[in-house]
Amino acid sequence: MFKSLGDLDALLEQHDEYRSNCLNLIASENFTSMKVRSYLDNDFGNRYGCYATLNPSVRDYTGNKYINEFEMATHELMKEVFHGEYVDLRPIGGHMAGMSVVLALLDPGDLVIEVSLENWGHGLVGPMCQVSHFNKTINVKYMAFDEDRAVDIAKLEAQIRAEKPKLVIFGGSGTLFPEPVRQFRPLADELGFYIAYDASHVTGLIAGGLFPNPLDEGADIMFGSTHKSFPGPQGGFVTSNNRDMMKKVGETLSPSLVTSHHLFRIPALAASLLEMKTYGPAYAKQIVANSKALAVALEKVGFNVLGKNRGFSESHIILVDAGAQVKAGPAKHLEQAQILCSDDFSGASPEIRIGTSEITRRGMKEEDMDAIAQLIYRSLILKEDAGVVASDVKALVAKFPDVAFAF
């Protein structure tokens, strides 16, 4: 139990020490620059900023003069970086942002097609439909992927024609390649379904201009997280060029899903948007270069890296099928050696998801990827003593104490 602030400090210090000695390959995490972090400590975190959707200057609470100005200026930065005419920053995470879109756009009985958990979907609508009152109103089906882990366009088209969804959500937690948003826009117009894009993972790559911007490609609406490949504070957003849609989303969000929208994160988000305007293109380019180099390095030591026919990855993610070599639970095994990554959370497959955002932020480049592949190989395949591998992990990460692509 904590008895004094010193106890808190000691535990936080232990955490920092531990994490700075880990090699973080978790694709949904990132390292935020010290400058951006410094903006998390502000008075906004103790204030209420509830507002009327599409008319944010009408605030429920008094005392919002500068909060309104700050939030609106941050909206302007979001619009510039993500190309949406309307922005909502009230979702406190990508999941809530997605919920607001789903609940706003659907009527009882409507069908959603999304990415399944088996294909590294996030589980946005599927898990919600396990709540019995939701499955009476929302139906969910899943899109197919090809053997390189790209959306199977022909199968999806046939599925859409047969099943008539109201909403198709592209984007998942294992996105290797840009989704076919542009290809499905004409079909959406023909059949009258909406295209939403869950950008939670690839927000930073979109901000860097490397990943196609889904709104430019024809998505009706985009939502996501601000803390995965985008190196900002934890939070969510929704953006679109469709006024009516954003009105519905905003009115679903607030006051049903959120009232206090955790305003303390807005200054840090604004700082990270400025940071990405400056460094985003170079950062995104290095991320993809690192992904490709790490995929090649892992193949060299004998791993089966997915997406080979398409160059392994155009994102911050690579997927390794360690099926033949490793029993379920590779992430927990690697954790012993202070290498952090993800495996299939259901434990159904021994697939490993590796992300390159954080190592790129720490300044690692293509030539450092061989060393990472070796460490993974020694831990997972050679089953070397975890302590021995961990000490080499520490030695590697100690060479990268800085934050790259940052103010």
Ligand SMILES: *Cc1c(COP(=O)(O)O)cnc(C)c1O
């Ligand atoms: C992480 C993730 C989410 C949820 O985002 P949070 O910010 O954790 O709430 C939603 N969709 C996808 C595809 C994700 O990967």
